[in-house]
Amino acid sequence: MKLDFINSDANTEIDITLTVRGLFNASTFPNVGQLIYHDGTCDCLVLDSFASVTNMLEGTIQLPGTQQPIFDGLPHIKMVDSSDRYLSTSIILPHRLASGYLLKNKTAMLHNARFSETIQQEIITSGLHITVLKYCPMSLLHGVWFSQIEGHYKIAKSIGGSLIAIDVREALVGGLLRDRVWSNAATLNLNNFDSEAGKASELGIGMIPHNTKRFSCDRVEGYFQISNLQIDAYPIPDLGKRLITALATYEILKFIETVPIHRVDCSLKVIDVQLNQPLKVGEIELNRSADAKKIVEDLLLECRKDGIIGDVETVKITLDRKPPKAKDKPTTPTRKSPHNADDSDRSQ
Numbered sequence: 001m002k003l004d005f006i007n008s009d010a011n012t013e014i015d016i017t018l019t020v021r022g023l024f025n026a027s028t029f030p031n032v033g034q035l036i037y038h039d040g041t042c043d044c045l046v047l048d049s050f051a052s053v054t055n056m057l058e059g060t061i062q063l064p065g066t067q068q069p070i071f072d073g074l075p076h077i078k079m080v081d082s083s084d085r086y087l088s089t090s091i092i093l094p095h096r097l098a099s100g101y102l103l104k105n106k107t108a109m110l111h112n113a114r115f116s117e118t119i120q121q122e123i124i125t126s127g128l129h130i131t132v133l134k135y136c137p138m139s140l141l142h143g144v145w146f147s148q149i150e151g152h153y154k155i156a157k158s159i160g161g162s163l164i165a166i167d168v169r170e171a172l173v174g175g176l177l178r179d180r181v182w183s184n185a186a187t188l189n190l191n192n193f194d195s196e197a198g199k200a201s202e203l204g205i206g207m208i209p210h211n212t213k214r215f216s217c218d219r220v221e222g223y224f225q226i227s228n229l230q231i232d233a234y235p236i237p238d239l240g241k242r243l244i245t246a247l248a249t250y251e252i253l254k255f256i257e258t259v260p261i262h263r264v265d266c267s268l269k270v271i272d273v274q275l276n277q278p279l280k281v282g283e284i285e286l287n288r289s290a291d292a293k294k295i296v297e298d299l300l301l302e303c304r305k306d307g308i309i310g311d312v313e314t315v316k317i318t319l320d321r322k323p324p325k326a327k328d329k330p331t332t333p334t335r336k337s338p339h340n341a342d343d344s345d346r347s348q
Contacts (some may be wrong), residue, residue: 011229015276016222018163021169022267023214027052034213042167045215053161053224053255058091060254060289061247066182067092069138070293073300076136077102077110078314087317089135090136095147097132097139103148107318117314120149129234134310140234141244158231161255162222165217174211179313224252237308241326243299246281250292253279257289 026034026045035046048056063070069091077090079101093099097119108115115283122131123276132155143157217330226248231241258268279292280284285290303309 004324012226012279014222014224014226014252014279016224017139017274017276018220018259018270019221019272019274020217020220020234020268020270022060022269023173023216024165024266024268026215030203032137033060034215036168039166045165045168045171045217046162046222047165050160053163053222054142054159055156057159057161057224057251057255058138061091061138071300071305073297073312074137075134075136076308076312078312079108079196080316082316082318084316091138096142096144098146098148100148101317101319102315103146105317105319108315110313110315116149116288119146120151123151123153128155128236129236130308131241131257133236133308135313137240137243137247137309140236141247156230158227158244159225159251161222161252164221164223165215166219166221167217168217171214171216172211173214175208177208177210208241222256224255226252237306239299239303239306240308242281243303243309245295246292246296246299249281250289250296253286253289253292 023046027048029036035049037044037166061069061071061074067086067089068123069076069089074091077097078188079087079089079093080259081087090099090102093101103116103119106114110118117218119131119135122134126134129140136144140155143155144249145154146152147154226245231244234241234244250265256273256275259273275287278287280286280296281292284295300309
């Protein structure tokens, strides 16, 4: 029996096709290695996983060469030390607004109270999503988990993606490492080494051959997703939902324009990028990150005017580095002293 699936607008799915040339070093996964699979027509390889691409999408919000957000007035928590020197922000911290540097640090103060106490009280009073939108909308888009305060409040990420190399082919690359200390290992006396190695190369000396596996392909498919269903379910004003969607749209368009495939020993070059469908914020169709940036900036002004987002908050924290404990000096063995009269008698 054939089933008809109901199409819905639960997610905005964006596909891109990259025409590429060159060799690349594939991502590897613990206990798995390269992830290669057959899609029914050819061999495919995961060039960048969902987690990897999501991290790169998040990085598009930063000004190039800095750790500052590209949008003026984007609410976030800025961390400085006691001398007002910049440390980090909630946009790039691990766990974002729920970072342990903010929640577990007793010196982190927000509105004359401990940061964790202020955030927890506002979550109880105003709600989780309203509070996160106010202090750091990026945490609302990329997810946040307040595991360190009572209630363990959590928001899943609403954006993600992956890069898949299509019709991938293996390319073995190798060479020979010349040992400048002892290039002619054939005449080296291996008996001088504490090893049972049968060859000098197994000891890491002499002329050492090496080889590794690289890959090539003509096409890379990029798949991105914005979870409209999740964003629509957020109990926040519609203006805030539009802001989150606009931020997501900007990230994807900026990623497509830059296509950051950066690896050591990788000569992969992008020849052409094709966006397979338009991106929209409401009824506005966007094709450039510059257009999306303008919409985000306009929405930030409207959201601030309506009072649903806050300002950039600066939090001072103290990171005292405790000196390592001094190791006890080894004691010199001495003749055992008698502990009682009997011991004294036996020692004489």
